[in-house]
């Protein structure tokens with residue numbers, strides 16, 4: 628899916644940014660309560676995008692009605708968390724700007740139900756390199772049984788848990804932002820070489836620039852009136 632949306636376009640809505648301690652965010656689509664959404668129409672530049680995502684992904688029963696835009700400077704992240712019960716359990720995340728790694732870790736309720744301890748089930752079950760222009764989709768068990776987060780560090784390790792190594796575009800063990808098929812092909816050889824000398828780390832994502840992500844979700848229950856919750 629070709630994406631025309633740019634970091635500078637997102638930044639032009641400067642009054643929408645809310646600063647948190649470890650990132651900034653813009654909330655579009657309305658206020659999410661535990662019992663539903665108090666809706667606000669998405670602007671056309673977002674609804675055009677979410678409409679295309681809905682169509683291409685084919686997993687949402689009705690149009691995406693909520694978008695969170697997160698901005699991370701180098702060293703910033705988002706702690707491991709689960710998205711709330713108000714959302715339909717499919718998340719699509721469009722990444723722009725600098726790459727980063729998202730880590731999925733088993734939720735304690737999964738560890739308990741399988742009788743696993745943290746030593747028998749690896750803490751980090753999977754990770755995904757989030758390249759600019761990529762769309763990450765996760766759902767069902769990945770949504771319900773795992774936490775997702777982005778570590779607050781200046782370098783993100785690329786190791787065997789990365790599920791999209793072919794997209795990481797490693798060069799000299801470093802993920803770089805612009806992908807070309809030739810680079811990706813060359814990088815897999817490099818991964819093998821580096822692996823033997825660096826233990827678990829196959830490569831690294833050096834966080835040199837700002838990353839912006841658009842988390843697109845559906846809140847199935849929409850409330851027109853706060854008092855009817």
Ligand SMILES: O=C(O)CCC(=O)C(=O)O
Pocket residue numbers: 695697705710720729775840842
């Ligand atoms: O920035 C990201 O890729 C993740 C954002 C996220 O997990 C969220 O907004 O719930």
Ligand SMILES: [Fe+2]
Pocket residue numbers: 708709710775
């Ligand atoms: Fe999340």
